[in-house]
Amino acid sequence: MSFGLGHGRTLDDAPGVVGVTAAELPPLPDDVGLKPESGRVDVTRWFPEPARPLEIEIGSGKGSFLLDHASACPGINLLGIEWAREFYLYSADRVRRRGLKNVRMLRADGADFLRWRLADGVVSVVHLYYSDPWPKTKHHKNRVVQDRFLQEALRVLRPGGELRLVTDHPGLWEWYEEHLARWCVPGRFERREFVPPDWTDDDEVVGTNYERKTRAAGREPRSAVLVKPGGAP
Numbered sequence: 068m069s070f071g072l073g074h075g076r077t078l079d080d081a082p083g084v085v086g087v088t089a090a091e092l093p094p095l096p097d098d099v100g101l102k103p104e105s106g107r108v109d110v111t112r113w114f115p116e117p118a119r120p121l122e123i124e125i126g127s128g129k130g131s132f133l134l135d136h137a138s139a140c141p142g143i144n145l146l147g148i149e150w151a152r153e154f155y156l157y158s159a160d161r162v163r164r165r166g167l168k169n170v171r172m173l174r175a176d177g178a179d180f181l182r183w184r185l186a187d188g189v190v191s192v193v194h195l196y197y198s199d200p201w202p203k204t205k206h207h208k209n210r211v212v213q214d215r216f217l218q219e220a221l222r223v224l225r226p227g228g229e230l231r232l233v234t235d236h237p238g239l240w241e242w243y244e245e246h247l248a249r250w251c252v253p254g255r256f257e258r259r260e261f262v263p264p265d266w267t268d269d270d271e272v273v274g275t276n277y278e279r280k281t282r283a284a285g286r287e288p289r290s291a292v293l294v295k296p297g298g299a300p
């Protein structure tokens with residue numbers, strides 16, 4: 068099963084009601100390239116309390132961050148985007164079993180989703196943790212962070228909204244620094260220090276599955292927060 072299912076059926080075999088349904092995310096119109104706004108959806112309606120701040124995690128893996136963050140922050144709506152089917156299904160089932168109503172899961176490319184599906188200024192926080200490093204030069208184009216992605220992140224974030232980045236991969240961090248040099252400038256983002264969530268252990272930065280699995284290897288996580296200007300002081 069996949070896209071094009073009837074009303075209420077879920078995309079890619081998503082269990083329960085956690086996975087975003089085909090009715091909630093119709094196919095992109097053929098002319099979306101000419102009219103980018105024609106593909107946009109009101110993501111807030113995917114949640115029982117649409118007025119809450121919307122946060123998105125791109126590449127949610129096995130979903131531990133989603134569970135811990137949504138439990139600690141019941142006043143937000145949190146959308147986990149994961150393109151690997153196995154991880155997507157695993158996380159959706161974990162959210163369902165935990166009974167979290169403020170978390171939905173989408174199987175998609177997170178960068179494409181920002182570009183084609185989100186309206187301007189609707190997201191409070193984009194979380195991107197331990198993103199795949201794609202170490203070979205010929206694969207750098209597959210990295211989530213690109214100039215285009217940062218342009219779209221700036222567009223979809225509300226004033227004062229944040230893009231939060233953590234990685235322990237030296238080559239990917241170097242890539243981030245190169246991009247941040249272009250994007251953390253007046254009129255674009257303001258760069259701030261990443262603050263670990265309250266619920267993390269003392270030796271954790273953000274407490275994802277990947278971080279918990281690899282911290283014994285002694286790699287040094289690097290982090291940054293990109294803030295869209297214009298938020299309330």
Ligand SMILES: C[S@@+](CC[C@H](N)C(=O)[O-])C[C@H]1O[C@@H](n2cnc3c(N)ncnc32)[C@H](O)[C@@H]1O
Nearest residue numbers: 126127128149150151176177196197275276277
């Ligand atoms: C190294 S894992 C880290 C997972 C999780 N953030 C953590 O720290 O445990 C990277 C994850 O991002 C997913 N991913 C990579 N690129 C993606 C994209 N463009 N859109 C959605 N998911 C993506 C991969 O399938 C994988 O599950």
